Amino acid sequence: MTNKSLTGPNRGYACGHLYFETEGMMDRLAEKLGLDPAEVRRRNLIPPAELPYRTPTGGYYDSGDYPKTLQMALDMARYDELRRVQKTARAAGKYFGIGLALAVDPSVSNMGYVATALDPQFRAKPEYLPKSGATESATVKVDPLGRVIAILGTTPQGQGHQTIVSQIIADELGLKPQDITVVDEMDTFTRVWSISSGTYSSRFGSVGTSAAALAARKLRAKLVEYAAHLMDVPANDVEFNDGAVRLKRGKGPSYTVKDLAGRAHWNTESLPDGMEPGLQATAVFGFTVAKAVDAEDRVNSSNTYGFIAEVMAVEVDPDTAQITIVRYVTVHDAGTIINPMIVEGQIYGGALHGLGGALYEELRYDDDGQFLTGSFMDYLVPTASEAPTIEIAHLSSPSPLTTLGSKGLGESSSMTVPAVIANAVSDALTPLGVRITELPMTPDRLWRSIREAREKKDS
């Protein structure tokens, strides 16, 4: 029995813990081998020629160039120069450290992974029903007034679904984003939905955008077919351009979306034989790589996989245990980027979220189990004042699996910052032999580690 809080998924679901350990191991390996931490990582990365890559546990990494992503981060951070700065700082008795963290950034979980909680013998029984899949739906319609409306089955909490869907539909239909109305609400009675629907697991940038683009393309094909019928030419002779259907060659009439909407809704007789009345299209996008867990417990637990490479330099004040972030570089490969500003916002938010876990956020209890951090006066989160300068760059290896080549990025650096700052602080405190094995690194905890290391050194 406990009256302590239960744990649950948070941004970067369990990845922050995982990469804190694996990236810490890479540094220990580097130390043991006498190699630079960047070199150990470089030697162990999956080469781009091996992608798509099947991992031993069943993961299917769709695209990427991991060595290039790492190199971009090292170049941006001027890694070699940072190492020289470190040498000088150490000689002057300062504690300056450089940390690295690399991470595969998974998005869109495959419902198949939940069955790993059941043992293979149970799953082998005939009455067991396997699970798999990752889908999302979108509807695009043109009403009799010519208004283009996209209807989603997701309810974002600030991720910008309206913004990016209006961009995508506008691109597909040759309109302007402000011409598109996006309805981003969810009601299981009125929306097309399925088991995996929703805004989580960095899904929308990957699966949601795919459904929206596919729905727009279906609608566009219908508009083209209808306009060709009105012009009495084969559909191959016309093209959709700048919000209107025109002849590819030669002079003739052109039909705008608004024009076609009025005609199609007011005069269904004008439709070609066999065409369904109305101007709307619904697409449900699903990943074929989302398969059920196999007999050996292997499963492709997500569907698209981005990549992150980060470098952070810190200085640690050994007397107060204050950590100062001197440089922080983060390079992301999330395939096709649909809206750079939203992506940047996600990286900022993710990085700060990660910083919270690394330095501040903690549920504390006293010896009697009384909860001590029940308000934001006591449960500290980083604010704008704690935000370091974040240098961001992108590489784009489009996903072969999504309609637009995009991957999710919403959780992003929340996974890597705990690892990169812990590695940087450990590197800074190498002369004292302090290695960070516990988060958050509160000043009190860090000071204790430093004090113990100094006492050990003196004795």
Added chain:
Amino acid sequence: MKPPKFDYHAPKTVDEALALLTRYDGEAKILAGGQSLMPLLNFRLSRPAALVDLNRIPTLAYIKEVDGSVRFGAMTRQRAIEFSPVVAKRLPLLTEATRWVGHLPIRTRGTIGGSIAHADPSAEYPAVLTALDGEVVARGPKGERVLKPRDFFHTYLTTSLAADEILTEVRLPATPAGAGFAFEEFSRRHGDFAIIGIAAVIVREGSRCTMARLATAGAGPIPVRLRAAEEILEREGLGDEAIARAAAKAQELVQPDGDIHASADYRRHLTGVLTGRAVKRALTKVAR
């Protein structure tokens, strides 16, 4: 949360305010800048029957020089102090300490009287008042009392102000021209209350330290004047060794409590570290 129900009064004069306090007989709280009281009300940690708001009493906000000291009306905003030329000239330590108070929006509302009357030992102004051995003026139905910090601060959030008294003025002796000063602070995040803060003023003549003033924020239930550490500097001068001895002494003089943000050991350690740093930085500002 929202605060519990309370009566609200906005008197125009101190006498009216005092009459209200008498009327509520200990059940009213005084509202100054509200930067501590409002959160306490919203958390329902404080449930007064009435608030007596001093913000409509114009005579309570002023900064003036009188006989070698600077007098502050209790309702003088921290932001006004931060930019006051008189304070910058006569009390540069206070100017520096003010920059550590919360964040800009907090300082535009927060007042010197409110901060000192609230008596949070980790706040900056109580430390400055203690280091400079200033005075506070308390006005009640029977007249005025002038109190020294040692007679004013009792323990956490508790002072010798009676329920029917209002802190009306804070008096700080001007720092001698050419004195060095520093306010050092360590907090978890920018704008948080100090885990430890140290206020320092140093007067040097030749190689001698003729006056040292040191006080803490965050090192126990009230701000601590580090007199024995000051004496080391006044006796032994301002060399590195003397400063190190003063810093070690400072650490011995405090008995901080531990909380979720910092253990007592860490606070004691920081008291020493920051005392040393404050004295050294104050020295860099001594006029040559």
